Amino acid sequence: MSNKTLAQWSAMADGLQIEARAFIDGEYVAAASGNTRPTINPANGATLAHVASCGPEDADRAIASAKAVFEAGTWANLAPADRKKVMVRWAELIEANAEELALLESLDVGKPISDTLNVDVPSAARTIRWSGEAIDKFYDEVAPTSHDSLALVQRLPLGVVAAIVPWNFPFSTTAWKLAPAIATGNSVILKPASNTPLTAIRLAGLAKQAGLPDGVLQVLPGPGGSLGSHLARHMDVEGLTFTGSTPVGKTLMEYSGQSNLKRTFLELGGKSPNIVFADANLDKAAAMAATAVFYNGGQTCTAGTRLLVERSIHDAFIAKVIEHAKGWMPGNPLDPATSMGPMVDEAQFNTVAEYVRIGLDEGATLAFGGKRVACVDGGHFHEPTIFTGAHNKMRIAQEEIFGPVMTVIPFDTEADAIAIANDSIFGLAGAVWSRDINVAHRVAKAVRVGTMGINNYFGGDMTVPFGGFKQSGNGRDKSMHAFDDYTELKTTWIEFE
Structure with a gap:
């Protein structure tokens, strides 16, 4: 909770240093093309920043880095309790920078500062902390087999996951995707909505500060039509999670079938x-x-x-x-x-x-x-x-x-x-x-x-799943059920001699 007035928030906005580059392999970098896109304050039409506009070349570089760190096991093979420590620290850093993040979200999206400060930012921190705290309490299974065999059922990370998030709740929805995907050991390529990328870019820097290894989280701002479709068709992306419109969600499902049948989870429209x-x-x-x-x-x-x-x-x-x-x-x-x-x-x-x-x-x-x-x-x-x-x-x-x-x-x-x-x-x-x-x-x-x-x-809240029936999508955000979207089940069958 903050007691800042309109004048104080406005003064803080005037002095805000906005990071507008992509985040690839642990560093803030310009798009390979050098292209940028202005992000506009919807409250007054002013340009907030010229944000890197990434394309397929940037995606390929980010995916290669994400795949390499996944295969090396730098994060994926880390003990769940150690992953938890990093994620809890990440949540703490979000809370420590709450006013800056809330202001970025308000300027970029047009959301009231009272909502971004008291709802969106705390929700994101809770999502990341909750998922981190949960991961070392997420057990594998031993199946009920006969006395001369042993069947182990493990949950293993997918690999490289692309997360495409919307512009209406960019910060909190981003956390819904990143928290379970990263907690379960995946590497994530995050594509924020092209008109609201600022908190996603800042969040990546906080993740690195918290101790997340380079390549585990990368942020590629850019257009959905070219960048988003490239991610969705990429053969080295094993999972895709998307929140947005139903027509776009249907297209992403088609891209999954056209490429490697990547697991695709969608939270789409509603008319509730x-x-x-x-x-x-x-x-x-x-x-x-x-x-x-x-x-x-x-x-x-x-x-x-x-x-x-x-x-x-x-x-x-x-x-x-x-x-x-x-x-x-x-x-x-x-x-x-x-x-x-x-x-x-x-x-x-x-x-x-x-x-x-x-x-x-x-x-x-x-x-x-x-x-x-x-x-x-x-x-x-x-x-x-x-x-x-x-x-x-x-x-x-x-x-x-x-x-x-x-x-x-x-x-x-x-x-x-x-x-x-x-x-x-x-x-x-x-x-x-x-x-x-x-x-x-x-x-x-x-x-x-x-x-x-x-x-x-x-x-x-975070304890219950969120998602839809019919053309509102599939899969679930939040709760332990969200971990299902970012893991594969693997059976190991052992017969005793």
């Missing part, structure tokens, strides 16, 4: 249903309905963008939600009082504005918001927006907008709510609000999503 029954605690449900959509400007894969409301309470409940939406008007991200910042860039702002137009054309009612807000000159600020009079076949109910846009859909019965909730290509998250334990559990079980809240939204 937030279901409110008439008997719920409506004040709490209304406050969380607004949070579920407007937190992080709606740029959240789990956002509860479909609000399903029992028809008998529809009007009164939406009035409560609108009152809470007023508290999510965007502002300067460096102001500790700001709850919602800008869209990440102009393209994302234009996408949100286009969906507002689509919603109106489809016949939905714009009950709140829907316009640009002038908070800081040059920024991409959009009002929290609520559509009513909608049905589930509308594009605003079926397609992921990735912005602060809520679509309200009425329902009449429990079966109706379940049918609407499941009528989606996605299956990432959702929630149900009811004081009836039978209704709550029946609905929570019936809705086909990876995470379902009962009388809460955004529930969960």
Whole structure:
């Protein structure tokens, strides 16, 4: 927690020394081509830094280094307890540099400084510490064989893993990928989103400072189209983990099949249903309905963008939600009082504005918001927006907008709510609000999503897995289950003479 004011954060930003080079084989280096790409502050349009724009040549060099250190066993063969010490030290260094990391994330992504400092950075540190602490408690198996044989089942690291992370939660999502992959002994090539690379670059330097051997973690900022596809097709990359859009995830799966069938784990899009029954605690449900959509400007894969409301309470409940939406008007991200910042860039702002137009054309009612807000000159600020009079076949109910846009859909019965909730290509998250334990559990079980809240939204921590059903992806981040994605099972069968 920091007591810094807007003026103090702004002054710190003015004096910030930003590292913008790639991190390959333990050193910060320029891209082989010398190319750079500006990274832009979405709150004011200012250029923060000219970041190395890596290409296939850089990837090949990084992969060769990662493979060499893996095959040498420098990290992979280290005792789990010794790997743990390095990862715990890494987490401590994140905490020691929390203000710098939070400021980088806020400037690069447009996230409110109160969120980056109090949520994103502590979450990343906890993820890395938790995974490090867990790794020497992760046992192999002895299978139940006959008396004259012994079968050992071991979990072994994959080798070189490519991690491609998104722009909406770049720091915390990066930690979700790196922590289990590195803890289990893999070498990782991290490709941050091209428009939000700054905390990933800084994180690599802290990893080296913590004692991670050179080549175990490398960071390659660069374009997804060329660099990302090269990593995904590379024959020496044995694992690929990705968080991002469903169309890109499908393409990466194709690349796996076209190359070496690298194990590919995807956390993709969502259009999550937030279901409110008439008997719920409506004040709490209304406050969380607004949070579920407007937190992080709606740029959240789990956002509860479909609000399903029992028809008998529809009007009164939406009035409560609108009152809470007023508290999510965007502002300067460096102001500790700001709850919602800008869209990440102009393209994302234009996408949100286009969906507002689509919603109106489809016949939905714009009950709140829907316009640009002038908070800081040059920024991409959009009002929290609520559509009513909608049905589930509308594009605003079926397609992921990735912005602060809520679509309200009425329902009449429990079966109706379940049918609407499941009528989606996605299956990432959702929630149900009811004081009836039978209704709550029946609905929570019936809705086909990876995470379902009962009388809460955004529930969960490092102890539980996170991921989706259907076209929301496969594999799981967080918890001990994440280790499954980064390890192979090997059986050794011994027969006694």
